[in-house]
Amino acid sequence: MSEIPILEVKNLHAKVADEDTEILRGVDLTLAKGEIHAIMGPNGSGKSTLAKIVAGHPAYEPTEGQVRYLGQDVLELDPDERARLGIFLAFQYPVEIPGVSIANFMRTAMQAHLDEGEELDLFDFQDQLLERMELLDMDPSFAERHVNDGFSGGEKKRNEILQMAVLRPKLAVMDETDSGLDIDALQVVANGVKKLHAEDPEMTVLIITHYQRLLNYIQPDHVHVMVGGRIVRSGGPELAEELETEGYEQFRAPA
């Protein structure tokens, strides 16, 4: 008997909530537990929209189809409910929360992941946070800084990886995590994801990217090409290299 896929997207159509233009036009995608998938595509292909819809962004409205997470249709769930089930979105543009330290933020997020009535032990939390930061070669003083406030692009993305490390999701969706990073920052982020996946091989990762370069550091099991709101081709890691040399032109629908 085959296992229930961690994520199953079926004929998903979606648009921006108060506009008419359809951005996703029938996406089908299945991720099995522990796999690493990459969705590649040109700007405007809908790949980031897919990431946001999986996480429940209120600005996007699914109009048809299903998103199943471990067999459960999650489209009706609020973003926080999805997060508590184990879905994590690493943001392309992490948001600044002035005045809130990363430690405070992480503690509140971890508490939110516990069952009702269960209290996070503060000493446990401290230990865990420090251990996670050590795993990612981060300085403990980072936790005192205010969330993304005045961060460089690289620091913002590292903060996303730290959150992922602390929350230990079952499904991590990485929305253009590589955008705007220099090669050093890219390596740091990629190594973080690799460590987390090595630590928990059951964690499933969906990498959304425009470029192939992140995939030089994280080898995906499957690569999908998204153009015009649809997955137009799927293959192995060699597909990413092909795209790198030949570009997306070949997939564009004839005018």
Place this chain on the structure above:
Amino acid sequence: MPQNEVVEGLGLDQYKYHFITEDEPVFRSGRGLNEKVVREISAQKDEPQWMLDFRLKALKIYNAKPMPTWGGDLSNLEAVLDQIYFYVRPQEKMERSWDDVPANIKDTFEKLGIPEAEQKILAGVGAQYESEMVYHSLKEEWDAKGVIFDSIEDGLKNHPELFREHFGTVIPSADNKFAAMNSAVWSGGSFVYIPKGVELDTPLQAYFRVNQEQMGQFERTLIIADEGAKAHYIEGCTAPVYSTESFHSGVIEIIVKAGAHFRYTTIQNWSNNMYNLVTQRALVHEHATMEWLDGNLGSKLTMKYPSCFLVGEGAHGSVLSIAYSGDGQHQDTGGKVVHAAPNTSSQIISKSISKGTGRSTYRGLCKVYEGSVNSRSNVECDALLIHPTSRTDTYPYIEIEEKQANVGHEATVSKVGDEQLFYLMSRGMSEEEAMAMIVRGFIEPIAKLLPLEYAVELNRLIELEMEGSVG
């Protein structure tokens, strides 16, 4: 990790604020304000003639001054004032020891969430219950240092010369209509004197609350920090919710002498039917520092602009304020700094949060008199709007007569963004938790200056206020 965050989880944050304790006042004046009431108050307090004269003169000024037409909506206020009691005295005598404090009043303090440990550590709690101090004790070491921390009534009785020399000198009765009213009917409040060179590590604290329906409260506080002294005074208040409107008008006068350093912290959480019109002002002498830390969370309408008059060379004044306006509330707050000497410096930092139909107004004055060379002032006001129906206004008055002065002003308005909420929710926090976190972060620059227990209390209040903010 900052200490605040650790303690927040320790259960010290049980703060309840809607409750009523039954008690029987010993004396209650008639409703409304007239000469008879003023004479009764003065007689009840067994005051010297000069104070009665002072009160009666203030009453005339009050009657002569029109209601302010600026600030918040005071159109209903006359009717409210006709109905309230201007004086209530719950007990005959001051309590000297905690054991003597009646159980129902202790119960009130319990509900106020003053932790027991804190009650013991902070021996210098002056608690104003109803219109008068019922409990007031001083740490022995403070006595030894010559510090006076009395009820205002005892200050007048026991230190008549010191009292008379300073009383009404910072805020004259004619300053504004409500200062005149307070001068006529004041009752309760603190008298504080810190002798030369004395530094206090533990803050002086006064908790008080109004508990008699339709009773006005007119606390009067006079503080003198003598040369080189250093101290921190904290006033926090909360009131139960009643259906009829209530009124509070305090006058706080502070004299900060040469080289002294004084901080005055207020957190007001009056019930949402309260008019809270307060005059707070400090005279700041040579190289002295005055800091107002002002939190306005409750009341129907608050009009309060803590002021620093920088009268000595090198004086520094700062006003840091947080205002929270929920449904139907209007916080018209800010600060005033007046530079009247060379090399003076000041800052005003104001942060307001408006939720639902709440309205927050920043109203501030920065005045630099000619001759105040090399004076510097910086004004920063930030407003956060939670809902599309929330409102904020900014009135920054700047009057500069001196060319060699440097005055800066910055104002921002931000809204709680969908992206911020989504970001926090995508980490598992509910929308309410996310909202509370954004608000806490917004006020953090000021909240972090509060003593720990106040910061905890403030955070808890914000969480309570954010409940039901979604939808």
